[in-house]
Each structure stands twice: as C-alpha cells, then as structure tokens.
Amino acid sequence: MLTSLKIKKRQPRVFVTTIGQEDNLGDSVLRRGLLDALDRNRVEVHVLVGSNSTGYISALGLHSNDVVYQSRRSWRRSLIVSALRGRCSLLFNAGEVRVDRAHSHLGRFQAISVAMVRLRGGAAIHTGLGVRDISVPRDIAARSVLRMCTLVTWRDGPSRDWSGFGHVLPDWAFAIASQRESAGGSVAPPPRTLLAISMRGDRDFPSRDWFDAVRAILDENNLTPVLVTQVVRDGARSQEIARELGSGTTVFGWTGDTSHAAHESQVRDIYLRSSAVVSDRLHALVLGATEGAVPLPLTVGSSEKLQRTLAVVGLDEFCIEQDEIQKHSVNEAARNALARGTQFQVTKAREQLTDLSEIVMAHIVRGAGR
Secondary structure (H helix, E strand, O other): OOOOOOOOOOOOEEEEEOOOOOOEHHHHHHHHHHHOOOOOOOOEEEEEOOOOOHHHHOOOOOOOOOEEEOOHHHHHHHHHHHHHOOOEEEEOOOEEEOOOOOOOOOOHHHHHHHHHHHHOOOOEEEEEEEEOOOOOOOOHHHHHHHHHOOEEEEOOHHHHHHHOOOEEOOOHHHHOOOHHHHOOOOOOOOOOOEEEEEOOOOOOOOOHHHHHHHHHHHHHHOOEEEEEOOEHHHHHHHHHHHHHHOOOOEEEOOOOOOOHHHHHHHHHHHHHOEEEEEEOOHHHHHHHHHOOOEEEOEEOOOOHHHHHHHHHHOOOOOOEEHHHHHHOOHHHHHHHHHHHOOHHHHHHHHHHHHHHHHHHHHHHHHHHOO
16 A cells, blocks of 8 residues: 655755955845845755855854855855756845946856746845946946846835836845844833944044034033944044044944954944944944934045935935035034934834845745746
C-alpha cells in the first residue's frame, strides 16, 4: 500500500545586497529597514555583505536562516542558477546612488539579472533609493533596467522626476522602531535636555553665523550641547566644534572600535534625551527623528539632499544653509519645529513603509507562484 508523502514547498529566494560605507552608521541602519521588509517565514533571503566587517553587519538584523555571501561572484552565481530555475526575486540595495555612466549602480550585470529574473516570472524590486545628482542626464540604459522592474519607489520626489516613473515613499531608516518601542515602552522617557550636533567632516568649518545660531537655540531652550559622531571620518570635526562651543560641551565620538549595533544603541540613547538634532548628515536627522528629537538641518553646504528627503515625511520645515542664516529668524524657525515635534510624521512614515513591506512581499510571493 502506497503512503502519500507530504512534500514541503521550497520557499522562494530573494537576493539582496546590503553593501555600504564601513564607517557610516546610517548605511547599516537604512539597510536594516529594507531587510526587515522581508518575511523570513515566507522567503529565503540571500544577502551579499561583501567586504563589510562583522561590526557593520551587526546592525543589519540578519536572521540565522539568511544565506550570507562575502563573495560577489558566489552571490551572482547563486542568483543566476536560481533565476534559471525560476525560483527567485531580486531586491536592489537602498540608499543614495550615482547614475552617471562611470558609476551607475544599474550596469550590465544588473540588466542581465533583472531580465533573467523577470523572464522566469520572478520579481525585480527597486525601492528606497535617491539619486545623488539629479542634474545628470537620464541614462537610457538605467531607465531600461528600471522599466523591467515590477516595483519602483524612490525616497524623494526629484529622484522620481529624474527617472520619470515610480512612487515616492520615506527612506527605509524611518521604519526602524525607537529604543523605547523596541523595549516595550514600559519605562518613562527621560527629560530632553540635550541638543545633539552631528556635522560632516568633509565640508568647510562652520561659520560664525552658524555658531551664533546654534548658541541661540541652546540658550532659548536651555539645552546642553553634545557632539555625536555617526560617521567615523567626522570625528575630528566633532572635536573642533566642541572646542569652539566651549565648556559644558561633551563629545560622543566613534573611531570604529565598537560595532555598528553597539554604537547605534548608544547614539539612539543620546537622541532619546535630545530635544533636537542639528546636522548636515541625513541619517543623523532621521535617527534623531525616530527617537523623538526634532531634525534641524543647519548646514554648511547645500541642504538640497536633506530637504528633498525630509519633505517626503513633512519634516523639511527647518532647512537652513549657513550662507542664508541672515535671511531667516533661526530661533523662530527652531521654535516652530520644536513645537510641532516628530511623532505624527514618523508614525505616518512607518505606516507607509509597513504598507510598502506588504507590497514588496506580495510581488515576491506572486512571482514565485507563477
């Protein structure tokens, strides 16, 4: 007598790369937001981490059953084999991208991969990216690859306008829950007595107007300044600004000696105790906002990237370049931003990203079911 055997259906595979700047906390955090969109009970995730260290990888939130690759060649080989068998989808990396011909992230291999995946019924998903330089002419090859994708979303309007299609939704870093939420929210939040400051080290030293504006915000709101380093190469700038601000200023630096996960936890604790974050680093502003600290982009250079990304969630009201300080009432702008807070905007952004996560999974599962 023959006994029927119940054969477990193999989960569809999703191939994604999470490679980012080794010394940049924001790079690992936003990619965790992207990875969290994947339901590990329904898909098998194949992650290319490349040469990123274990310290960087610590903040990605990888699961024990994820298949992790350091070798790009091995990841590509597995992708090709899986695509030929018709059992996989491709999820593009998130974050900022360059689209000039010399550095486009949509090169020949990406075009071939997308074509193979789509021809075999899989999904190709391009979500959460922003174009670094939208003045670059549209690349026909890049647009052709994007046209083959089953889902395209951008983290800002100008990037969508550059491509000519797709939807605009918040940066994936907004999807990450705050530390209090992760801990269950049972402990009362501490008083917000700090002004966190995190500035790029690859731009000119802030002007006298910039320091005057920061001191005015500190004085009016009775806050204590703390310099926060989210990118290792910004460490020297943090020290320089602290010296200029003088006594009472503390520095929370980072030399890369602690993991991304450990540093993120400590940074978030500072933001939880901060009324606002003054920065020209996008993900210092975003992480601060998710912890309830109001983003105040008071920048040395152009604020264009920050403004267009924060505008998607309605947190772009205070975006002031130091050369324009004299034309603004910084105190009034800061006062209005602090009064408005971040809870409504961040909650809405998370809801949008939760919906997007469900859409991503629907594309993947539908593709696997063909």
